[in-house]
Amino acid sequence: EVQLVQSGAEVKKPGESLKISCKGSGYSFTSYWIGWVRQMPGKGLEWMGIIYPGDSDTRYSPSFQGQVTISADKSISTAYLQWSSLKASDTAMYYCARQRGTVTTGWFDPWGQGTLVTVSS
Amino acid sequence: SYELTQPPSVSVSPGQTARITCSGDALPKQYAYWYQQKPGQAPVLVIYKDSERPSGIPERFSGSSSGTTVTLTISGVQAEDEADYYCQSADSSGTVFGGGTKLTVL
Numbered sequence: 029e030v031q032l033v034q035s036g037a038e039v040k041k042p043g044e045s046l047k048i049s050c051k052g053s054g055y056s057f058t059s060y061w062i063g064w065v066r067q068m069p070g071k072g073l074e075w076m077g078i079i080y081p082g083d084s085d086t087r088y089s090p091s092f093q094g095q096v097t098i099s100a101d102k103s104i105s106t107a108y109l110q111w112s113s114l115k116a117s118d119t120a121m122y123y124c125a126r127q128r129g130t131v132t133t134g135w136f137d138p139w140g141q142g143t144l145v146t147v148s149s
Numbered sequence: 150s151y152e153l154t155q156p157p158s159v160s161v162s163p164g165q166t167a168r169i170t171c172s173g174d175a176l177p178k179q180y181a182y183w184y185q186q187k188p189g190q191a192p193v194l195v196i197y198k199d200s201e202r203p204s205g206i207p208e209r210f211s212g213s214s215s216g217t218t219v220t221l222t223i224s225g226v227q228a229e230d231e232a233d234y235y236c237q238s239a240d241s242s243g244t245v246f247g248g249g250t251k252l253t254v255l
Contacts, residue, residue: 063244065192065246072233072235072246072247072248072249073184073186073192073235073237073246073249074246075243075244075245075246077243078243078244087243088243089242089243089244090150090242123191123192125192128197129180129197129198132239132243133179133180133239134239134244135180135182135194135197135198135237136182136184136192136194136237137194137197137203138193138194139191139192139193140191141191142191
C-alpha cells in the first residue's frame, strides 16, 4: 500500500524555526515528485511546491518562494518542509502528497494525513 | 496569476445529481483533477485527467470538460458525499487549486 506518513502537530512561537516531515512507503520514493500543500483554518488548498527526491529538483509556487524550504533525504524516503522564522500567519494544516503524471501536468495521490502547525506567542 | 473559479456552494437532495463546475482559461490545454475533502480529513482524489476515475472511487463520480469549464458530476448523491470539493490544474508557474465548493446534501 502506498502511504505517506507525516510528523505530528507542532506548537511554536513566532520567530522560531521548524522542520516537518513526510515519509513515503510502498513505492519507489525516488521516482515520484512529492508536493506540499497548505490549508489555513477554514480555507482552501494552496500549492506550495514540489520536490523530486531522485535528484532533489525543487520547484516553488511564487507565493511561497523564499518563505519555506523543501528538501528530501532519499536514503530514508522522507521529504521535509521547513521554516527559518515562523510567523503567526503560518498557522495552518500542511499536507504532503505524491504527484502522479508529469511535473507540469500532475495530480496528487495519495495524501499524507496532514501536520497541524500552530504559531502563537 | 492563474485562477480556477468554483461556486462556493452547491446543495442537492439525496438521490439527485450534483454538478460542480470549475472555470479557467488554461483548461482547454491542461487537464483538471478533482479532490473530495471531508471535515478533519486529508483530500482524496476522485477524478484525474478530466474524466478518469481512480480505483475505489464509486461510479457515481464522473468528470467532463468543455472549453474553459470542467465539471464534476455526482449522480445519485448520497449523504456521505457531503464534503468540500476542489479542482486542480496547472499553469506555467505550477499547480493551481480552485477555491473549493461545499456540497450540502439536504
